[in-house]
Amino acid sequence: MKEPPKKALVCINRRLKADEASCAVRGSLEIAEAMERGIKERSIDIVFERFVCFGHCTKGPNVKLVPGAFVHGVTPDMVDGILDQLQDACGTRDDEEPDPPLHLLGS
Numbered sequence: 806m807k808e809p810p811k812k813a814l815v816c817i818n819r820r821l822k823a824d825e826a827s828c829a830v831r832g833s834l835e836i837a838e839a840m841e842r843g844i845k846e847r848s849i850d851i852v853f854e855r856f857v858c859f860g861h862c863t864k865g866p867n868v869k870l871v872p873g874a875f876v877h878g879v880t881p882d883m884v885d886g887i888l889d890q891l892q893d894a895c896g897t898r899d900d901e902e903p904d905p906p907l908h909l910l911g912s
C-alpha cells in the first residue's frame with residue numbers, strides 16, 4: 806500500500822430477491838463485525854464504515870480501502886490478514902490521554 810488508507814469500507818448490502826447477488830447474503834455482516842472489532846481492539850488508525858453497494862455485487866463480500874484497492878471475495882479467515890496489512894500501513898492510535906503534569910494536580 807503506497808498511501809495509507811484513511812477508511813476501510815465493508816459492503817453490507819442485502820438484496821431481497823434470491824437470484825440477485827449481494828454481499829450480505831455472502832456473509833459480509835460477519836466480516837464487517839470482525840473488522841470493526843479488530844480495528845478497535847488493535848487501535849488501528851483508520852476509520853471503519855459499513856457501506857451499501859460498490860457495484861461489484863457478484864464479487865462480494867467486498868472491502869474497499871480509501872484510498873486504495875478493493876478486496877473481493879473476502880472470507881472470515883482473511884480478516885486477520887487484512888487487519889495485519891492495515892496495521893502495518895496505518896499504524897495505531899494513541900487513544901489514551903496522557904496523565905496531566907504533576908504541577909496541575911491538586912495537593
Ligand code: FES
Binds near residue numbers: 826863
Ligand atoms: S451488494 Fe456489495 S457491492 Fe453490491
